[in-house]
Amino acid sequence: MATTNFAINIFILSIISLLSVPCLLSASPPHSPYLLPIKKDPSTNLFYTTLAIGTPSKSFNLAIDLAGENLWYDCDKNYNSSSYSPISCNSKSCPEDAIGCISCTSGPFKPGCTNNTCGASAINQYAKFIFSAGFGEDIIVISQMEVHGLISACVEAEGFTSGSPLEGLPKSTKGILGLSRSQLALPNQLALENKIQPKFSLCLPSSNKLGYTNLMVKSIDGSVSKFVQTTPLIINPDSTGVVSVKGVPSKEYFISVKSVKIDGNVVNIMPSQLSIDRKGNGGTKISTMSPFTELQSSVYKPSVQDFVKRALDRKMTRVASVAPFEACFDSRTIEKSVTGFVVPTIDLVLQGEVHWSIHGANSMVMAKENVACLAFVDGGTEPRMSFVKASIVIGGYQLVDNLLVFDLDSSKLSFSSSLLLHNASCSHF
Numbered sequence: 199m200a201t202t203n204f205a206i207n208i209f210i211l212s213i214i215s216l217l218s219v220p221c222l223l224s225a226s227p228p229h230s231p232y233l234l235p236i237k238k239d240p241s242t243n244l245f246y247t248t249l250a251i252g253t254p255s256k257s258f259n260l261a262i263d264l265a266g267e268n269l270w271y272d273c274d275k276n277y278n279s280s281s282y283s284p285i286s287c288n289s290k291s292c293p294e295d296a297i298g299c300i301s302c303t304s305g306p307f308k309p310g311c312t313n314n315t316c317g318a319s320a321i322n323q324y325a326k327f328i329f330s331a332g333f334g335e336d337i338i339v340i341s342q343m344e345v346h347g348l349i350s351a352c353v354e355a356e357g358f359t360s361g362s363p364l365e366g367l368p369k370s371t372k373g374i375l376g377l378s379r380s381q382l383a384l385p386n387q388l389a390l391e392n393k394i395q396p397k398f399s400l401c402l403p404s405s406n407k408l409g410y411t412n413l414m415v416k417s418i419d420g421s422v423s424k425f426v427q428t429t430p431l432i433i434n435p436d437s438t439g440v441v442s443v444k445g446v447p448s449k450e451y452f453i454s455v456k457s458v459k460i461d462g463n464v465v466n467i468m469p470s471q472l473s474i475d476r477k478g479n480g481g482t483k484i485s486t487m488s489p490f491t492e493l494q495s496s497v498y499k500p501s502v503q504d505f506v507k508r509a510l511d512r513k514m515t516r517v518a519s520v521a522p523f524e525a526c527f528d529s530r531t532i533e534k535s536v537t538g539f540v541v542p543t544i545d546l547v548l549q550g551e552v553h554w555s556i557h558g559a560n561s562m563v564m565a566k567e568n569v570a571c572l573a574f575v576d577g578g579t580e581p582r583m584s585f586v587k588a589s590i591v592i593g594g595y596q597l598v599d600n601l602l603v604f605d606l607d608s609s610k611l612s613f614s615s616s617l618l619l620h621n622a623s624c625s626h627f
């Protein structure tokens with residue numbers, strides 16, 4: 199059923215003859231055994247983590263995707279694991295929305311070539327297709343801790359005649375660690391296994407630094423909790439992302455932005471342009487797969503205009519645009535502080551009257567020598583293909599050095615705004 203509902207532009211490629219599955223999991227943290235390190239890839243501006251899978255254990259770099267529904271990795275032709283166990287199609291572990299049953303009867307058996315295996319999707323928003331993978335279980339090692347019994351998906355990335363599931367991902371990565379609301383995303387699997395409420399944190403690092411995700415947060419650290427604010431996580435009633443299925447709730451994380459302020463002044467945006475409409479378009483989601491925040495044109499234009507006006511008031515000198523950015527300034531005319539360039543503050547005013555404040559370190563990017571640009575991009579007007587389109591997609595650059603805690607059970611997001619304001623960062627906590 200789910201398969202036939204997939205938006206028509208999406209092709210599901212079946213591995214011709216093979217398929218299989220593996221597993222996952224992680225390690226130690228602020229005070230949790232499920233802490234994974236995060237690095238930023240300088241060429242894609244995407245973020246990735248590292249964990250080890252299988253026996254003998256092999257290390258994998260996986261891109262972090264807040265919209266990702268599972269953990270999938272490339273079990274290439276040289277990969278094998280003696281602890282790997284595929285999930286068979288008739289097993290009760292086979293998720294309801296599995297995409298069919300996959301068979302690899304030619305052998306020899308290995309992860310990536312198993313018979314009668316429950317089919318997974320290896321989704322990557324930068325790939326041209328959705329690729330089929332196989333669900334399985336294997337040992338996942340994180341910070342030296344072995345976790346058993348978690349379900350992941352493995353796909354032989356080179357086994358397709360057109361395209362690759364790894365397209366557009368950082369060169370060093372071999373899959374995706376999904377952190378969405380899906381039951382198969384690790385935070386939910388770990389919570390179920392440990393009989394606690396699903397809650398995870400994400401703290402993305404700036405270039406050359408190490409951030410982290412803690413897949414199982416028990417409580418927010420005392421010193422941090424003082425400056426963390428909370429807003430509801432909204433469920434978009436229509437699925438979003440690569441596969442849009444009408445009437446199936448989105449597994450992505452939306453928050454409700456009520457208005458945008460620049461230096462305390464409300465930007466002239468109609469509230470309807472910020473809310474989710476009947477087709478599931480609109481709203482604000484958080485995406486680690488978008489390097490920079492994307493604003494739909496109706497939100498982008500007035501915001502940039504106001505920012506530029508306030509910037510000129512501060513005697514910042516505007517210079518020629520550097521694509522994809524529009525509002526660029528001579529960086530020598532901007533002062534610096536602990537929160538980066540001293541520029542007009544952008545506040546997202548959220549449900550609950552709390553403000554997500556964006557300062558220079560998260561709003562300005564050096565686009566070339568002596569040129570600092572407002573690090574937001576115009577997301578255009580029309581939804582692309584079948585993609586449901588959010589009004590605001592908060593991207594990676596704006597998330598750096600901001601602590602986010604996703605509480606799936608109470609559907610709340612706790613956020614710190616810039617940790618730099620508190621003399622902290624995602625790398626030194």
Ligand SMILES: *[C@@H]1O[C@H](CO)[C@@H](O)[C@H](O)[C@H]1NC(C)=O
Nearest residue numbers: 278279280281306307308309
């Ligand atoms: C992979 O490992 C399994 C278990 O150790 C073994 O039975 C199988 O033959 C191996 N497959 C290949 C292709 O080497």
Ligand SMILES: *[C@@H]1O[C@H](CO)[C@@H](O)[C@H](O)[C@H]1NC(C)=O
Nearest residue numbers: 301302303304305313314315
């Ligand atoms: C593959 O699985 C099917 C269904 O369980 C079974 O009928 C078939 O014999 C299996 N093939 C091989 C080569 O194991």
Ligand SMILES: *[C@@H]1O[C@H](CO)[C@@H](O)[C@H](O)[C@H]1NC(C)=O
Nearest residue numbers: 536618619620621622623626
């Ligand atoms: C921030 O940290 C630095 C070095 O660790 C220290 O010198 C400085 O006093 C701190 N500032 C505040 C406001 O805590």
